[in-house]
Every structure is written in C-alpha cells, then in structure tokens.
Amino acid sequence: MNAPVHHQTLVTPAHPKALASGQFKVTARDVDVYYGEKQAIKDLSIDIPDRSVSAFIGPSGCGKSTFLRCINRMNDTIPTCRVTGDIKVDGNDIYDPNIDVVQLRAKVGMVFQKPNPFPKSIYENVAYGPRIHGLATNKTELDEIVEKSLRKAGLWEEVKDRLQHPGTGLSGGQQQRLCIARAIAVNPEVILMDEPCSALDPIATARIEELIDELRQNYCIVIVTHSMQQAARVSQLTAFFHLGTLVEYGDTDEMFTAPQEKRTQDYITGRFG
Amino acid sequence: MFVWTVLLIVLMAVIAYWAGRTHAAGLVTAGGARLHSLPSYHGLFTAAGAMIGGLALAIAGALVFGAQSFFTPVAAVLGAAIGAAPLYARSSLDFRARNNFERIVLVLLIACSGVAILTTIGIVFSVLFETLVFFRSVSPIEFLFGTHWSPTGTPASFGFIPLLAGTLLITVIAIAVAGPLGLFSAIFMAEYASPRLRTFLKPVLEILAGIPTVVLGFFAALTVAPLIRGSGEAMGFSVASESALAAGLVMGMMIVPLISSLSDDIINAVPQTLRDGSYAMGATKSETIKKVVLPAALPGIVSAFMLAISRAVGETMIVVMAAGLAANLTANPLAAVTTITVQIATLLVGDQEFDSPKTLSAFALGFVLFFFTLVLNYIALRIVQKYREQYD
Ligand SMILES: Nc1ncnc2c1ncn2[C@@H]1O[C@H](COP(=O)(O)OP(=O)(O)O)[C@@H](O)[C@H]1O
Ligand SMILES: [Mg+2]
Numbered sequence: 001m002n003a004p005v006h007h008q009t010l011v012t013p014a015h016p017k018a019l020a021s022g023q024f025k026v027t028a029r030d031v032d033v034y035y036g037e038k039q040a041i042k043d044l045s046i047d048i049p050d051r052s053v054s055a056f057i058g059p060s061g062c063g064k065s066t067f068l069r070c071i072n073r074m075n076d077t078i079p080t081c082r083v084t085g086d087i088k089v090d091g092n093d094i095y096d097p098n099i100d101v102v103q104l105r106a107k108v109g110m111v112f113q114k115p116n117p118f119p120k121s122i123y124e125n126v127a128y129g130p131r132i133h134g135l136a137t138n139k140t141e142l143d144e145i146v147e148k149s150l151r152k153a154g155l156w157e158e159v160k161d162r163l164q165h166p167g168t169g170l171s172g173g174q175q176q177r178l179c180i181a182r183a184i185a186v187n188p189e190v191i192l193m194d195e196p197c198s199a200l201d202p203i204a205t206a207r208i209e210e211l212i213d214e215l216r217q218n219y220c221i222v223i224v225t226h227s228m229q230q231a232a233r234v235s236q237l238t239a240f241f242h243l244g245t246l247v248e249y250g251d252t253d254e255m256f257t258a259p260q261e262k263r264t265q266d267y268i269t270g271r272f273g
Numbered sequence: 274m275f276v277w278t279v280l281l282i283v284l285m286a287v288i289a290y291w292a293g294r295t296h297a298a299g300l301v302t303a304g305g306a307r308l309h310s311l312p313s314y315h316g317l318f319t320a321a322g323a324m325i326g327g328l329a330l331a332i333a334g335a336l337v338f339g340a341q342s343f344f345t346p347v348a349a350v351l352g353a354a355i356g357a358a359p360l361y362a363r364s365s366l367d368f369r370a371r372n373n374f375e376r377i378v379l380v381l382l383i384a385c386s387g388v389a390i391l392t393t394i395g396i397v398f399s400v401l402f403e404t405l406v407f408f409r410s411v412s413p414i415e416f417l418f419g420t421h422w423s424p425t426g427t428p429a430s431f432g433f434i435p436l437l438a439g440t441l442l443i444t445v446i447a448i449a450v451a452g453p454l455g456l457f458s459a460i461f462m463a464e465y466a467s468p469r470l471r472t473f474l475k476p477v478l479e480i481l482a483g484i485p486t487v488v489l490g491f492f493a494a495l496t497v498a499p500l501i502r503g504s505g506e507a508m509g510f511s512v513a514s515e516s517a518l519a520a521g522l523v524m525g526m527m528i529v530p531l532i533s534s535l536s537d538d539i540i541n542a543v544p545q546t547l548r549d550g551s552y553a554m555g556a557t558k559s560e561t562i563k564k565v566v567l568p569a570a571l572p573g574i575v576s577a578f579m580l581a582i583s584r585a586v587g588e589t590m591i592v593v594m595a596a597g598l599a600a601n602l603t604a605n606p607l608a609a610v611t612t613i614t615v616q617i618a619t620l621l622v623g624d625q626e627f628d629s630p631k632t633l634s635a636f637a638l639g640f641v642l643f644f645f646t647l648v649l650n651y652i653a654l655r656i657v658q659k660y661r662e663q664y665d
Contacts, residue, residue, distance in 0.1 A: 077552055079467075105555035112553075116546040119569045128564070129554040179550070186554065 025050040025190060025220040026071055031085035033066050033075070040066045042244045044085070048237075050189075053212060053221045055231035055252065058241030059267070064224045067241070068192050071222065072108040073101055089190065106133050108190040109183030114199050115175035117167035117182075122159050125167040125178055126150060129186035145185055153181035154211050173204025180211065191215065193223040197230065209234050228268060232256055240264045278335075278346045282327035285353030286320040289361070293319025297364045310371035318370045319360045321377045326356015400643065403636035410630045416637060422600035422611075424620060424631045431634050433641065435602040439517065439610035440586055443596060446521025446606060447528060447585045452578065454525070455532025462533070463540035464562055475534065482530035486590040493523035493595035501607075510607055515597035518606040524591050528581040535580065539573030540566060572656050579653030583646040589614035613642050 026048040033041035041063045048054050056064040066075070073094060075081040087094050094104050106129070117125050126146045129135075136142035146163070150156040155177040159170070167178050176196055183191055193212075197205040212221060212234050225231050231238050232252060239249040240263070248261045259265045294316030301308060308315075330352025334345040364370060408416070411431045419432020458478065462471050498519035505512035543566050551561040567574070589612075597609035598619060620635040 072553060074549065074553060077549070102555040102557065105553055110553035112546060112549060114546055116544070116550040118547060118550065118565050128551070128556075132554060132556050132560060132564075182550075182554065 023050050024048060025089065026222070027088045027091075028067075028070075029086040031067070031070065031083065031087060033063070033070060033084075034082045035078070036080040040244055041070075044244075044246045046239065046246055046249055048220060048222060050220045051216060051218070052237060053216050053223060053235040054237040054239060054249075055235035056222065056224045056239050056241060057226070057228060057231050057267075058247075060226065062241040063244045064241050065194050067246075068194055068222060068224055071190065071192055072105050072110055074105075074110065076101065102133075106186045107188055108192060109186065109188035111176070111179050111183055111191065111193040111196045113195040115172055115179050117170070117175050117178050119166065119168055121164045122150075122167045122170070122178060123163040126181050126185050129182060133186055135186065149181040149185040150178075152184050152215070153177045154207070154214075155181055171204070173200050173207055176200060176204070176208060177211065180208075180215075184215075188219065190220045190222065193221065195224050195226060198226065205230075228256070240267060242267070274341050274343070274345055278331050278349045281346050282324065282331065282349050282353055285327055285350060285357070286323045289323035289353065289357040290316040290320035293317075293357075293361055293364060296361060297370070300364070300366050306366055309367045309369055310374075314370040314374050315364045315368070318374045318377070319357050319364070321374065322360035323353040323357035327353030330355070397643070400636050400640050403633055404640045406628075407630060407633035407637045411634070411637075416634075420602055422616070424616075424634055429631060431630065431637075433613070433638065435600040436611060436613045436616055436638070437641075438602055438604070439596070439600070440612040440614075442517050442604060442606065442610055443521045443524060443592060443612060444582060444585045446518060447524040448578070448582060450522055450525025451528040451532055451581060455529045455577075455581070456536055456574065458529070459533040459536035459540060460562060460567075462537045464558070464566070475537065478530045478533055481526065482534070484527075486527065486588060487594075489523050489527055490590040490592075490594035493519050493591050497523055498595055505607055512607045513597070513609040515595060515609045516607050517596055517610045520592045520596035521606065523595060524585055524588055527588070527591065528584055531584060532577050532581050535577035536570070536574050539570045539577065542573070543569045572659065576653035576657045579649050579656075583649045586646055586649070587614060587642065589618050593618060613638050617642075 024047040027046070029045045031041055031044040032039060044067060056068065058064055069075045070083055070087055071089070071094075075083060083095060089104070089108060092099065118128060120128070123146055126149050127136075127142055130142060130145050136145055147156060147160075150159065155174060158174060159165075159178075167175065170178060176199075180191075180196075197208050200208065209230065212223065215221060216236075223231075223234065235252045237249065238252045238255045240247045240255070240259075240261070242263055248255065248259060248264045250260070255264065256268060259268060294312045297308060297310075297315035298312040300306075327349045331345060331349035333352075334342070334348030338344040338348075416431050416433055418434065419430060420434045421430045421432045422435045423430050458474075462474055466474060494515070498515060501516055501519050501522075502512045502514055547565050547569060548561055551565045552558075556564070592612045592615045596611060596615070598611050598615065599609045600611050600616070601608055603610065617635045617638050620632060620638075626632065
C-alpha cells in the first residue's frame with residue numbers, strides 16, 4: 001500500500017523543531033473512512049510530529065473523533081466502519097494485516113471524553129494494562145509501575161493512601177487523571193485524547209491542561225477539543241477539520257492569528273460552528 | 274344486576290366528567306379571566322366524586338337489599354349523583370381541581386399497594402398461626418432436626434431434614450445445569466451475537482420460559498427419567514425410575530432462560546465506555562469480558578442466580594412427576610428423593626381433616642419454604658444494592 005503522495009492534499013505543519021528533526025510520529029495519506037455508505041473522512045493526509053501536542057478542532061460531526069480513532073484502530077470495534085488509505089505510526093502501516101492490534105494499542109493509548117475508570121480499585125485500574133501486556137514479573141515491579149504512572153498523571157499525592165478504594169469514587173477530574181495514568185502505565189508513545197475535559201469543571205480542566213503540557217516532553221499527544229481557547233493553551237499545532245476534510249494543519253499561534261484558509265478564519269472568528 | 278350496577282356507575286362518571294368539564298369551561302369569560310386548572314381536570318375531579326359515591330352506595334345497597342335486588346343499581350346512581358354534586362358545585366375559576374385530582378390519584382395508588390402488602394402479611398400470618406398449632410403436637414426440634422419423614426406412618430414422624438436435603442440436591446443439580454448454560458448463552462447474546470441474531474435468539478429462549486411446568490414435568494418423567502435410567506444401567510449403576518437427576522436436569526432447563534435473559538440485560542447495561550476503555554488498552558475481547566464486563570455485571574448476575582434458585586426451590590410440578598415421593602435422605606442424584614413443595618402438595622391433595630398434624634405439617638413446611646426464599650431474595654437484593662452505584 002504505497003500510495004503516491006498528493007502534494008495538493010498533504011498538509012505538513014510549519015513546525016520548526018519537528019521539521020528540523022524530520023521525525024513524524026504519525027503519518028496519514030489519502031485516508032477515507034466510511035460508516036456503512038456514509039463517508040465521514042474524505043481524502044485526509046497529515047504528518048504529526050513527535051513530542052508535541054496537536055489539537056483537532058472543528059464543528060461537531062466533522063470527523064475529528066473518527067480520525068482520532070483510526071490512529072489506534074478503535075474503529076475496528078464499530079462493525080459498519082471501513083477505513084481505506086494509509087496510516088503509519090513510526091513508519092509502520094497500522095492497517096497492515098500482519099500488525100497486532102494489541103501491540104498497536106499499547107503503543108497508542110487513548111483517553112475518552114467521559115472519564116471511564118473500570119469499576120475496580122484505583123490500583124487495579126492502573127495495573128490493568130501492565131497485567132494484560134505482562135509488563136511486570138512480580139508484585140514489586142507492578143507496584144512501581146502503578147506509582148510511577150500515578151505520579152506522571154499528577155494523581156499520586158491525592159490517592160496514595162487509598163489505592164484500594166474504587167476508582168469510581170474519585171471526582172470527575174481525578175477520574176480523568178486516573179484514566180491518563182492507566183494509559184501511561186503501558187508505556188505508550190502516542191496518547192490520543194478525545195475531548196478529555198468536556199465533562200470537567202474549569203479547575204479540573206486547568207489541572208488536566210497542565211498535565212498535558214508536562215506529558216508533551218515524552219509523548220506525541222493528539223487532542224480533540226471543541227474549545228479554541230483550550231487548543232490555543234495546550235497545543236503547538238492545530239488541525240482544523242470541516243465536513244470530513246482536513247482544511248488546515250499548522251502552527252497553533254499562526255493558525256489563530258493568520259490562518260491560510262478562509263474557512264478556518266470563519267470558524268475561529270465564530271462565523272459558523 | 275351486578276353488570277348493570279357497574280355500567281351505571283361508569284355512565285354516571287362519564288356524565289359527571291362531561292358536566293364538570295363543561296361547567297368549568299363555561300366559567301371562562303370573554304374578559305380574559307383564566308381557570309387555575311384546565312377544564313378536563315374539573316371534569317376528572319367531578320367524575321372521581323361520582324365513582325366514589327356510586328361505589329360506596331352500591332356496596333351499601335348490596336349489603337342492605339342483596340346484590341340481586343333492583344335497588345342496588347338505583348343506589349349506585351343515587352350515590353354517584355350525591356358524590357358528584359358537591360364537587361360540581363365547587364368548581365370556580367381559581368379552584369385547584371388539578372391538585373385535588375392528583376391527591377385522589379395518590380390515595381388510589383396507595384390503596385392499591387396497600388391491598389398487595391396486606392394480602393402478603395395476611396398470608397404470612399395465617400401460615401404462621403397454623404404452624405404454631407402444628408408445633409403444639411410436634412416439637413419444633415423434632416421437625417427441624419428429625420431425619421425421618423413419614424406423616425402417614427404409624428407412628429407418624431415429621432423430621433423435615435430429608436425434604437430439605439432433597440430440595441437442595443435437586444436445586445444444586447438444576448443450578449449446575451442452568452448456571453453455565455444460562456450465563457454463557459447470555460455472554461454470547463450480549464457480546465458476540467450480531468444484533469439480528471440476538472433479536473431472534475432472545476425470544477426463542479424466552480419461549481422456553483413460557484412452557485408450563487406441568488409439560489416440562491411429564492417430559493422429565495416420560496423422556497428424561499427413562500433415558501437416564503437406561504444409560505445409567507448400561508453403565509452399571511442402579512438408577513431409580515424416578516430420580517433427582519431427571520428432575521434437576523429438567524428444572525435446570527426451566528431456569529436457563531431466566532438466568533440468560535436477566536444476565537443478558539445486565540451485561541448489556543454495562544456501559545460501552547468501559548469496554549472501549551479496555552479495548553483501547555489493548556485488551557482482547559475475551560480479556561475485556563472476563564476482566565471488565567463480568568466483574569462490573571457480577572452483582573446483577575449473582576442476583577439473577579438467586580432469583581433462579583428461589584424459583585427452583587419453589588418449583589413443584591416437575592418434581593412431583595419426575596423425582597418421586599420417597600423421602601430418602603441421600604446425596605445420590607440417581608436415587609428418588611422428594612422436596613418440600615412436593616410434600617405440601619401431596620399432604621393437601623384429597624379430603625383432609627383440617628386439624629390433624631399431618632395436614633398442619635404442610636403449613637410448617639410452607640413456612641420454612643417461605644423463610645428460605647425470603648432469605649435468598651433478601652441476600653440478592655442486598656448484593657444488588659451494595660454494588661449498584663458502581664458504574665459512573
Ligand atoms: N458509530 C457511528 N456510526 C455511524 N456514523 C457515525 C458513527 N460515529 C460517527 N458517525 C458519523 O460520522 C461523522 C463524524 O463523526 P465524529 O467523528 O464523531 O465527529 P466529531 O468528533 O468531529 O464531532 C458524523 O456525521 C457522525 O454522525
Ligand atoms: Mg467527537
């Protein structure tokens with residue numbers, strides 16, 4: 001599946017650091033996604049650099065979540081969903097029949113819109129992934145992974161005395177950080193977040209945004225958000241989606257001050273959306 | 274006369290509704306004065322008065338003149354008129370007919386649930402009193418701990434342990450059959466079957482629940498029991514022609530749909546977001562089911578099992594036909610056993626003197642059975658409550 005590169009449709013970020021290193025973590029070429037007969041993504045190509053936060057913005061129903069879910073093949077769980085085109089993570093085609101979805105999802109973690117901790121203890125929530133992937137050989141190692149992940153997610157101090165309490169007993173913001181810790185626990189390289197703050201209050205949101213900014217040092221983060229302020233605050237790169245197409249992808253600051261496309265301009269200034 | 278009385282009360286209520294409604298609607302003047310309640314509420318309120326008055330005088334009339342008397346329907350009409358008139362007169366622009374009607378509905382609902390609760394309490398107490406009468410002739414110690422049951426023997430003995438053992442044996446066999454079958458088919462329906470297959474499978478399984486137990490009973494006695502006997506003897510076991518195994522197997526088939534249908538609903542109620550969370554961690558489908566879905570659904574599944582058990586414990590027909598009447602104290606599934614329900618049925622079939630210990634023992638058995646299922650249901654309820662708030 002070596003599709004020729006269409007330069008017209010390829011949107012490459014003007015991100016100096018990433019371009020300098022020449023490293024793109026996730027690349028997509030000519031991706032089309034269908035739900036049954038209905039096309040949700042049209043001819044999308046994008047290059048997402050490592051160790052950065054990319055924000056997907058756009059009116060709802062424009063396919064942000066759909067494309068996000070292509071990157072860890074979560075669309076496989078929707079029977080009607082069909083993906084064509086070429087998506088690579090670290091240069092490996094993730095829709096290759098030989099690829100192991102289990103490995104892919106360990107590498108590309110995901111955080112959902114509504115915090116969805118398992119109805120288990122805080123400890124078991126974080127230990128879930130490492131157990132499945134056999135990352136720890138004994139209890140001490142597992143304890144370490146759990147502590148490290150909770151620390152990275154900025155939750156350790158709040159829960160270290162009640163690791164055996166149910167994860168569902170935490171506040172919404174804490175639950176979302178627990179879900180981030182759970183994703184981090186399997187050492188992913190890419191973290192996908194689908195409107196991770198939309199169910200949270202402003203203080204919890206600020207806390208998650210801070211966390212995203214810290215995580216940027218080590219991960220490639222892609223976040224869908226309906227808030228342009230949030231995109232401006234947390235991301236270095238912004239992609240604007242409209243009606244299933246990627247209109248523009250580039251440096252966040254430039255995007256919000258001098259967008260290339262009229263449609264982007266209209267959306268950002270609130271003329272539709 | 275009875276039919277006439279009922280029809281007349283309904284007719285009076287309809288008239289009262291119409292009259293109340295028209296009257297209220299007529300109160301609205303062109304000047305713009307508004308009713309507090311919609312006219313139909315005034316109508317309903319008046320109709321309720323007609324119903325209550327009509328019923329009250331009809332009952333009184335039936336008591337005084339006899340239900341067949343011509344005066345009963347007349348009393349009903351009169352009562353309806355007397356009941357409706359003051360309410361009709363009360364309607365005015367700011368009369369709160371809606372709130373008053375709501376209050377009548379509330380009283381009606383409370384009365385209905387009151388009847389159900391009082392009936393239950395009545396049954397419990399009547400069984401309890403007869404049980405106490407029974408315990409005057411047979412000591413509770415002998416009843417609860419005796420290992421010999423022969424109510425018609427001389428001397429009669431009333432040790433209920435063999436019945437309890439028989440009941441438990443058959444229930445254990447039934448659950449051993451229905452537990453895995455029901456649970457696995459629920460998992461299949463909820464997680465693996467396509468929506469089309471599921472909408473076909475579920476009703477089919479529920480048809481199994483609709484088979485009358487008397488039909489299952491003769492199936493057990495005439496088909497399953499001989500089959501077990503034949504194959505058991507071919508392997509060199511001695512098998513009674515009526516066996517606990519036959520009854521237990523068929524009873525298991527009876528409760529499969531109960532377990533599968535309830536568990537299927539419970540598994541479906543586990544939020545999809547939990548499954549997504551697990552898949553996104555790289556878990557496979559079976560890992561997700563085993564480690565996330567089933568633990569989340571566990572309280573509900575346990576209570577489904579509890580309901581199934583209490584259904585099995587209370588089942589009579591299959592056991593009468595397939596397990597026999599011999600009160601053997603045994604754990605051998607190939608032997609004939611009997612259960613509490615079967616003994617109650619046989620004790621009370623035919624002409625009975627009501628005060629003999631033999632007849633009264635049925636009440637004691639009934640009371641024990643009631644207590645048993647009550648405890649099971651209570652445990653099930655507590656488990657469900659304890660874990661209810663687990664998702665989100
Ligand atoms: N599971 C699904 N089945 C069918 N259509 C879907 C499904 N999920 C999303 N869609 C459709 O795909 C389009 C894009 O949806 P989505 O990616 O969720 O948009 P966004 O996240 O940008 O709001 C929408 O028109 C939506 O109706
Ligand atoms: Mg979305």
